[in-house]
Amino acid sequence: MGTGKTVYLANPYGFSAQQRETLLPPLTAALEALGLEVWEPFSRNNAPESLSEPGWAYRVGQGDFRDVVEADAIFAVVNGVPPDEGVMVELGMAIAQGKPTFLFRDDFRRATDSEEYPLNLMLFTGLPEEGWQDFYYTRIEEIAAPQKALARWAQT
Secondary structure (H helix, E strand, C coil): CCCCCEEEEECCHHHCHHHHHHCHHHHHHHHHCCCCEEECHHHHHCCHHHHHCCCHHHHHHHHHHHHHHHCCEEEEECCECCECHHHHHHHHHHHHCCCCEEEECCCCCCCCCCCCCCCCHHHHCCCCCCCHHHHEECCHHHHHCCCCHHHHHHCC
């Protein structure tokens, strides 16, 4: 049974058929297992047949923006050095709106100058100063962990 909450799944996986078919389904399933409705931008706003039509880029951008604004929270895949720029923009929009923010990085490469944070410090501005680790995920299996922030938020 769903919680009625929506989460925008900011990710770069839709650009690659292999990633879309192998990485996206288990991530989406883990979020849905918490009762969340997952808004995945590539399936919602990026119909491949429309990418040859004039103005497609504007429509995709506006659709993704609308979904970030209307979703209850954002779960952002922040892999890469640096992470995908589109995901970073979506994350910034969500942080600016005060949305609950959850980060996923199973990429072990260092991407920061900070000793405290594993990524650029600005990505953590949507997280609490103390206990930010509860909002940061490094394995799909952690998503369902009841002591982590996403599972707690999904049940409130």
